[in-house]
Amino acid sequence: MDEELLKKFLNYLTVEKGLSRNTLESYERDLRKYALFMRGKKADGIKQADVVSFLGHLAGEGIATPSAARSLAAIRGFHKYLITDGFAQNDPAVNIETPRGWKRLPKTLNSEDVESLLDQPDTTTPIGLRDKAMLELLYATGLRVSELVGLRLQDVNLERGYLVVVGKGSKERAVPMGEAAMAAVRTYLDSARRGLLNSRESDSLFISSQRRQITRQMFWERIKFYTGKAGIAQSISPHTLRHSFATHLLDNGADLRAVQAMLGHSDISTTQIYTHVSRERLRKIHEKHHPRG
DSSP: HHHHHHHHHHHIIIIIIIIOOHHHHHHHHHHHHOOOOTTSSGGGGOOOHHHHHHHHHHHTTTOOHHHHHHEEEHHHHHHHHHTTTTTTOOTTTTTTOOSSOOOOOOOOOOHHHHHHTTTOOOOOSSHHHHHHHHHHHHHHHOHHHHHTTTBBBBGEEEETTTEEEEEEGGGGEEEEOOOOHHHHHHHHHHTTTEEEHHOOOOBBBSOTTTBBBHHHHHHHHHHHHHHHHHTOOOOOOOHHHHHHHHHHHHHHOOOHHHHHHHHTOHHHHEEEEHHHHHHHHHHHHHHSSTTTT
């Protein structure tokens, strides 16, 4: 980010805004940290996702909420100044909410524990085939558990490899499934669903042993059963696989906006929490394996 623009803004604050020395020094510290984070980017090329990423960086450093809010105020003022004085046309901070307390980092499973969990259902039984399909689909798509149990037959397109789901706010989105989930769903449909229905009619995709749509609570109980069977020590819920889906995608280089779309988040700052998890994991790896960690 251009050092000259930063100096112009600080001078503007001194001359025209009459801010106190302490406030000016705080703004300068905040903006220099911001500039360092944005190094290599031109001021007019900074996107909203970049600003949200910087706030996530502050959260990962343990910065207190009031300090983060002050940093965002400085960033807003800086970008507003750039637009007013003709140095930029884009304001990436305009619609970002002021931090009101950092969200707790979501629990996730590592890849090995996910694989172990997905291997637990007994695929020689109809219930096991159903559970295998549900677990694979949950991890492959990052669906909310309410979205998963609410799927209908017509929502799943196995030919094209995606499903259509109606999420929060009645917003519809298409989500790719991946080969493993597609195979598990196809096997369940071919070999288990009709037997679970036992001559009853239903357009629900996943059927319980009571011959009706499986409920969230039923599926949660199945996950707890398979967690114990896999020997996974931590307590997990269906949402843990959603968290793991997002974190593992980001760990492997997925674009934040793409993950936002797949999760059905209306605000990218909600998706941003998963980058904190990725950074925290990297920090722990560094501490464990670096000779001076």
